[in-house]
Amino acid sequence: MNQTHAELPALSDEHYIHCLPKWLEISLRTLFGVFAMVLLVISSLQWRDMPPGFRWLCGALIAAFIFFSLYSRIWRNNIKFIADQHGLFFPCNDYLVHTVGKNSMHSWLFVPWSNVSNIRVATQKDYDGQSKCVAFNLYISPKERSDYFIHVGIPSDIKQRALNVVPVSYGDYPPNPKKTAAKLIRLKKSADSKDCPGSVADV
Template sequence: MNRILEALPEIGKEDYSNNPPRWFRYFFKFLSALVGVGMAIWAIIDDAMPIGFYLMVCILVPSFLLFAFHPNWGLTEPPSLLANQLGMYFSPSGSLRFGQQPRKVWLFVPWENISNIRYTRIVKGEFSKGMVMDVKVSSDEIDEFFGHYGKPSDRKQSEDGRISVVFYEGGSQKLVTKLLSLMKNSGLSDQSIGTSQT
């Protein structure tokens, strides 16, 4: 049964998260500090710097350093998609009304409500590819958690209430393989699991 959760579980080494790895985020913060310090030294050393460039450096240096040394910026954003051996967790993606705050919740969908994960064409203005799955969710859950994505070109709704939804535009067949691996490791043997490419 699908559930709406107020917090994500801890992310393990075998789990999939669409956030960049923690080491990459620390490396990016280090580069930001390096650029900020470099620009500050350049502004101090270069006496012939035009006043416009000097003012721009005075704005950019604190911005780079604030990003680099602020303890939470760039490191604490939760993933919008997480998968583990229990199932998949989705963040809200529906459109908000003016003045409405986004909900900080996640939809947990167990693997038994997910099938036919595939990499296929998406209809969204122009044809592009993305990851699609057949999922058993309510219409409210579709609106809140899959609302702004395009529709798969092979969209269908089965008699048991499963509907094809796009859950990640772009991505790759490699990610589909990772998710199928997590699904199989959960002990679920689903005959409808597929990796079709359209």
């Protein structure tokens, strides 16, 4: 059955973390730092000739670039889910986005492989129209859905939903949706081979 944890439990030796790759995080943070330095140099050379509005704009941009480059907490919120040989771990809504003006609830939802089905590559609607994603169905309660999946996508291939079976999709790239689906299928098969409970029917 599904379980909630105040902290992420210890993972099995073989696991997969679905998040922004470390190399891309380092590249982006470095890029923001370079932007801040370049803009700082340019604005310092032209400061006297700048109108007050441009000075405020340059100051705000420099502060923003430095913030994104140095403030590590915003980069920790890029973990979408974690998989190991026991099942999937999902962060609560407050881990996925920064919430202002409310008490944060930090917890993880564990969904065993027996409550995961139909792992696949699909498409989802986004600001670009349609994009590739990794998708699967979860057997979860309405409360679990509201606490953990408000900010998670829905695959476009679902026409009708069964009770308590929620289709979810993750369209981030990288990582590659096809490779992600293959890793999840391998972990699920590994769990099934160890006499774990059978999965719910595909929907």
